[in-house]
Amino acid sequence: MPLPPSPVAREHVHTRSMRVNAYARDDGQWDLEAELIDVKGYDFPKSGGAIHKAGQPVHHMHLRLTITEDFTITDAVAAYDAAPYNEYCSSIAPDYKDMVGMNLLRGFRQAVKARFARTEGCTHLSELSYILPTAAVQTMAGRRRKQAESDASQAEQGDKPARRPFHIEGCHALRVDSPMTLKFYPQWYVKPGSDTEPGTTEPGGATSAG
Template identity: 65%
Template sequence: MPLPPPDTAREPLHTRSIRVDSFVREDGQWDIEAELIDVKAYDFPKRAGAMHHAGEPVHHMHLRVTIDDQFTITAAMADYDAAPYNQECMAIAPDYRALVGMNLLRNFRQAVKDRFGRTAGCTHMTELSYVLPTVAVQTMANRRRKEQEAGQGQKRPFQLEGCHALRLDGPVAREFYPKWYVAPKTEAKCE
């Protein structure tokens, strides 16, 4: 259900779009490709009298990581189609190869912040990288489901306890993950 219409007239200013696609590769790994586009809804002056027109990207960047079945990044590539300071911004792209070796499920966002924070990285590229862990989880969902159905999944599914809907004592765990369900203290029966 979409948000209700606003109760006050308003004017658009800025749109950020993030798109992420994932792919299974022939070599048994997965590619995750993320794209960020920022556009303004108004014209504004740039350097040397040039004009940046409404709808033209201010930021347009791409990030691809390749991951193995343990969610470890084995390859990384960043690139830009548009950046506000052109080559000054774009020069950082090769540095994002340093994502290689990081694990998307083991303190990834903090590791990225530590490695690419402030002047060591690009604010927008770093922010784009933050969507990778949850997309990787979605990328592997079908594979993990098949493993569970085949009886190969003896470990508790990693998504449990990851959000309020997936708490062990909740209705989702009771219905979809009964093996891991834990009755709330108020439901526990005394004998």
């Protein structure tokens, strides 16, 4: 459901939009293509006397990361369509190739902060990258579904899978004692108050993105 109407009159001043499209590649890897757009709700003067119109992007940038099945980045490409300082902003784009080798689910945000801090990077590109770990998890949803089906088949045969899916215990809805875990992952369900060991989490859990 949408947010309730504001109880106080207000004026729109800024909109930030972020979008991620994910693609399965023929070589077995995945592309995550992220886009950030900032627009103002008012006209304002730019240096030199030109007027920046309301709704015209102040920032418009793109970041594509190519990842393997274990969420390791094998390629990174950044590009700019709009930035306040034009080529002085966009000149940092090639540096984001240094994301290659990082893993989206293993301290990724901290690695980005360390490599692209302050003058070493673009604030907006770095912020755009922060949404990609959870987007990557969603991208792998089909693979996880197949794994869940395999786990269920093993459970029916009396065998418990060696690794617990990493999204269990990753949010409040999928606590090990949650009704949702009981319904969708009964083999990993633990009754509230039980001392039973719930299992071993699959390496690379979403909560370790940093």
